[in-house]
Amino acid sequence: MEKYGAGSIVVIDYDPNWPTLFAQERARIAQALGVFALAVEHVGSTAVPGLPSKPIIDLLVGVQSLEEAKRRCVEPIEALGYIYVPEYAAWIPGELFFRKGPPGPWTHHLHVMEPSHPRWEALVVFRDYLRAHPEAARAYADIKRTLAASSNDNIGAYRNGKTAFVEETTAKARAWRAATRDR
Incomplete structure (x- = not known):
């Protein structure tokens, strides 16, 4: 069982400060990486206004x-x-993963990848779809709330419990984006 670093998984109501926290961190990352950072996006649930979330900026x-x-961005x-977590490469290939915050609770997750990686598009289109579709x-x-209550500190169960919804919604999001481009 993969344990959550902060004890029990908690999903809290949307915090209107999350976009500001993202903007502050984006500026720090852009300054630290310079030309190596082609783009810095706010993804995950904290990027969707009104959506409850674990309080972690992705x-x-x-x-x-x-x-x-x-070679050049980890340091x-x-x-x-941030703490680089190289063992996550087995779970999320094609990506460098970092987390920040006391050793649980984490406050930030940082995903570094090439924008051509399929996961980039999936994360962005899923976010955009949820922003445009409040019912979703x-x-x-x-x-998320049900899984947080039932998963306790098993982050693998929490993450796996969301998989079907995320995959189905990402497929809808891709169709939605294609339809809106065709207009």
Whole structure:
């Protein structure tokens, strides 16, 4: 069982300060990485106004080359207080994963990948769809709260419990985006 670093998983009501916390961290990351950061996106539930979430800001950082990022970006990101978690590469290949905060609760997750990676598009389109479809965001909130209550500190069970909804919604989101582009 993969334990959650902060004890029990808690999903809290949306905090209107989350976009500000993201903007502050985006500026720090952009300054630390300079030209290596092609883009810095706010993803995950804290990026969707009104959506309850674990209070962790997820940042998605685009880089030209993941191999170059391994050599040149880990140290500057760690200097900002992040912890590089290389063992997550087995779970999320094609990505460098960092977390920040006391050893639980974590306050930030940082995902570094090439924007051409399929996960980049999936994270962004899922976020955009939830922002545009409040009924989907409400359904996701219900799932997250139920899973947080039943998973206790088993983050794997929490994450796996969301998989079907995330996959189905991402498929809807891709169709939605294609339809809105065609207009």
